[in-house]
Amino acid sequence: MYQIAVLPGDGIGPEIIAQAVRILKSVGQKYHREFKFNEALVGGAACDATGHPLPGETLELCRNSDAVLLGAVGGPRWDKLPVHLRPEAGGLLSLRKELGLYVNLRPVKVFPALAEASPLKPEVVTGVDLLVVRELTGGLYFGKKYRESLPGGGIRAVDTLEYTTAEIERIARFAFEQAGRRRQKVTSVDKANILESSRHWREVVTAAGREYPEIELEHMYVDNCAMQLVKNPRQFDVLVTENLFGDILSDQASVLAGSLGMLPSASLGGSTGLYEPAHGSAPDLAGRQTANPIAAVLSGAMLLRYSLDLKDEADCIERAVARVLDLGARTADLAEEGKAPVNTIQMSDRIIEQIARES
Numbered sequence: 001m002y003q004i005a006v007l008p009g010d011g012i013g014p015e016i017i018a019q020a021v022r023i024l025k026s027v028g029q030k031y032h033r034e035f036k037f038n039e040a041l042v043g044g045a046a047c048d049a050t051g052h053p054l055p056g057e058t059l060e061l062c063r064n065s066d067a068v069l070l071g072a073v074g075g076p077r078w079d080k081l082p083v084h085l086r087p088e089a090g091g092l093l094s095l096r097k098e099l100g101l102y103v104n105l106r107p108v109k110v111f112p113a114l115a116e117a118s119p120l121k122p123e124v125v126t127g128v129d130l131l132v133v134r135e136l137t138g139g140l141y142f143g144k145k146y147r148e149s150l151p152g153g154g155i156r157a158v159d160t161l162e163y164t165t166a167e168i169e170r171i172a173r174f175a176f177e178q179a180g181r182r183r184q185k186v187t188s189v190d191k192a193n194i195l196e197s198s199r200h201w202r203e204v205v206t207a208a209g210r211e212y213p214e215i216e217l218e219h220m221y222v223d224n225c226a227m228q229l230v231k232n233p234r235q236f237d238v239l240v241t242e243n244l245f246g247d248i249l250s251d252q253a254s255v256l257a258g259s260l261g262m263l264p265s266a267s268l269g270g271s272t273g274l275y276e277p278a279h280g281s282a283p284d285l286a287g288r289q290t291a292n293p294i295a296a297v298l299s300g301a302m303l304l305r306y307s308l309d310l311k312d313e314a315d316c317i318e319r320a321v322a323r324v325l326d327l328g329a330r331t332a333d334l335a336e337e338g339k340a341p342v343n344t345i346q347m348s349d350r351i352i353e354q355i356a357r358e359s
C-alpha cells in the first residue's frame, strides 16, 4: 500500500487535485496497486482553518508519506498577511525547505495534437521534449537579504547570490543522471561572462560532467538560452540551471506546450517527493470547474514514476492524456474559437475512459 499525502490548497487546487486523485485511483485499479490518499491543509485554506499556512500535522503527514501531491496555493485574500504567514512563502516554500527538496523538474513536452495551441509556430514547437532541472534551495531566493537606509536619504536593498561547490555538484549530477535516461545531452545555463557565482557554477558542472563521458555537455549564457528557447527549442534535452534563471526559463518554456494548464512538476532530493502543477491557484477560474486538470494529472504520473517507481502506470496515464488530446477534447484554455470546451470533470472522465480501454 502506497501512502500519498494530498494537499489540494487554494483556488483551483481542490478541483484539479480531485481529478488527479480519480485518475490515480483508476490506474491503480487497472494495475492492482493500492494507493491510500490522506488529505491535509496547506496555504490559504490552512491559514484560515489553523492560523498557519503549513500546520505541523500537514508537515508530519508529508514526512510520513511515500509522496506528496499538491494543487496550488495563494490568492488575493491572503496577499496582505505578513510574509511568513503567506500561502506561498510560509506554506509552499517552507514545505519544500522542510522536505529538503533541492531540485525542481519541469518536463515540457509538446503533444502533437497541441502544436497549433502554442503561440509559436507549429514547425518550431512540434517534437519539443525537454526537461528543466532547476536548483531550488540556493541562489538569490535564499541568500542574505536586507535593506539599509542611506545617509543622504533613500534605501539600499540587497539580495545575495551564492552557491557552494556541494550545492552545484548535486544538482549537476541529478541533471546528468536524467540525461542518461533521455537523449544524453545537458545544457548548463549561467551568466559566467558577468557573475562570479556563475563562473563557479560552470567549473563545477564541467568537473561533474567528466564522471559522465557518455553525456554531451554544453554551456549557454542565460540570455542566449532565453532566445534559443523560442527560436529552436528542439535543440534542448536537459537544461540545468540555478534557482532564479530556472524560475524564469521554466515559465518561458511552458509557453511551448500551449498552456500552463499542461505542465507538471516534481520537487525532489529529500526523502519525500512533492508533485504539483507548474501553474498557480488561478483565482479567476476557481469554483467554476473550467480549469485544465492535465498539469495535475501529469504531476500524478510523475509521482508514480519518480517516487513509487511505477513506470508502466505512469506511461499509461501519459498515453491516455495524449489519446484524449488526439481525439480533440480541449478545456477552455486550449479550445479553438467556436469549439465548445470540455470542463474539468469531463476532461478527466475522458482520460479515465482511455485508461480503462488500454489492453
Ligand code: NAD
Pocket (backbone or CB within 6 Å): 012, 016, 071, 072, 073, 074, 075, 076, 088, 092, 260, 261, 276, 278, 279, 280, 281, 282, 283, 284, 285, 290, 291, 292, 293, 295, 333
Ligand atoms: P496562475 O498560474 O494561477 O494563473 C496564470 C494564468 O494561467 C491565469 O490566467 C489562469 O487562469 C491560467 N491558468 C493557470 N492554471 C490553469 C489551468 N489549470 N487551466 C487553465 N488555465 C490556467 O498564476 P497567477 O495568476 O500569477 O497567480 C495566482 C495565485 O497563485 C497567486 O496567489 C500566486 O501567488 C499563486 N501561485 C502559486 C503557485 C503554486 O502554488 N505553486 C505558483 C504560481 C502562483
